Amino acid sequence: MNGEVLAGRYRLLTLLGHGGAGEVWRAEDEALARPVAVKLLRRLDGDLMDATDRFRTEAQSAARLLHPNVVATYDVGTADGQVFLVMELVNGPDLAKLLRSGGLPSVDLVADIAVQGARALDAAHAAGIVHRDVKPGNLLLAPDGTLKITDFGIAQAVGLDGATGPVLLGTAAYVSPEQVRGERATPASDWYSLGCVLYELLAGVPPFVGENFEAVLRQHLEAVPVPIVVRRPEVTAGLGELVTRLLAKAPGARPASAAEVIRYLEQAPADQGTRVMAVLPTTEAHAAVQAAPSDIVPGLQPEEDPEPQQPRRKGGFPFAKAILALAVVLAGVLVAALLKEGVSNPTAEARDVPTQPVVTKATATAKPKPTPTPTPTPTPTPKPTKKPKVTPNPTRISQLRTLAALLRAQEGRGAKTARAAAKDVDDAAVALDEGDDKQAATKFADARRRLIDAQREHRWQATPQIVILFNVLGRTMPSGGNDNE
DSSP states (O other): OTTOEETTTEEEEEEEEEETTEEEEEEEETTTTEEEEEEEEOOOSSOHHHHHHHHHHHHHHHHTOOOTTBOOEEEEEEETTEEEEEEOOOOSOBHHHHHHHHOSOOHHHHHHHHHHHHHHHHHHHHTTOOOSOOOGGGEEEOTTSOEEEOOTTHHHHHSOTTOOSHHHHHTGGGOOHHHHTTOOOOHHHHHHHHHHHHHHHHHSSOSOOOSSHHHHHHHHHHOOOOOHHHHSTTSOHHHHHHHHHHTOSSGGGSOOSHHHHHHHHTTSOOOOSSOOOOSSOHHHHHHHHHHOOSSSOGGGOOOOOOOOOOOOOOSHHHHHHHHHHHHHHHHHHHHHHHHHHTSOOHHHHHHTSOSSOOOOOOOOOOOOOOOOOOOOOOOOOOOOOOOOOOOOOHHHHHHHHHHHHHHHTOOSTTHHHHHHHHHHHHHHHHHHHTTOHHHHHHHHHHHHHHHHHHHHTTSOOOOHHHHHHHHHHHHHSOOSSOTTO
């Protein structure tokens, strides 16, 4: 097929990739002398004209999307029984190839991809187009860093609503719960898929994996993923909460615009200066979920109140009093010595007195001048040593804020209790950020105690994500009030 010309205009040059839906070729538009990408759709069974008409309608809709984050659609047609689509050529890898070859992208890059992808979805949804197949292979990264989403409308044309054909099979890791149930895809479905993509970019694996696609689809319906801040601790609070919200099971609970995405990301800037090792390995995270009993969450076990500590005695004040007392004693000794030197020696005077009697005048004895008492130099009281300011732990703060977001997202029974606990956790994050470890520990303990009581009374039920984060934070939060920490 190399060198073949389609519709007398598009010369196929190099095969760029292939998948269940067809092949993508680098080609030359000989009419306009420009490079293009040509996608050849797989041959469809059944009425070719009906399939072509449906595909043409979708392609025309995609062609109306003139947006910098959307791969432009130039032409659509048929040649030798094959439907082809002519698109803008992006000289950069898709995100699937980027993950395979370049490792995990930085947190900053993932946040930027989230914003650009959200803007592309905004434009598509405003035009009435639902992508249906948002996945790493359909997101291209140009050399200048521009994200381009491709194949708008193609998934809807190739796979019927609610079908479980090849397109759905190929994207089981990114399909929304409502699509798994056979419901019509909506804009909320695209947002869920974007959340799956962001999760994989950060963690290196999709939120749900299984032995087969049926197991993965079942997890989309029933399971919750390991919190992204556990898999990659340096993820910022805003980005972590965004991913959690995008993966909400209920479509209405997901962000639905680029503006919302940006608001989440503006909560905390990504900091790539310091790398923090993972707090809890993935295997431990899964074990924590499996080991959690149904009655009491391990991370929420009540802790015995520590015995009250005796207040530490300040060393400066008694030391100063001792120095002052010693100075007074030394001053007294010095005064006595000086007074002793100022008195005449009576024995020496007796030897100088003549033997014959003499008449003497009574002479007034001059009183010795008092020797001034030296004033002791006051010893300065040593100033208490200031404790070095503790640098807040960004990983712990991010995990606290993610935990608070998970609690606030709970609905139904126990939602009020969960929101109250979320406020305690938020307060703990603020205190930790300000370096107040004691207040942070107190607020975290308040949240845990509140949830323990509610769970024992069957007024609230923990999710596996909440279990994991309480387990992690329970091992890393300061105990509070201990000067030796």
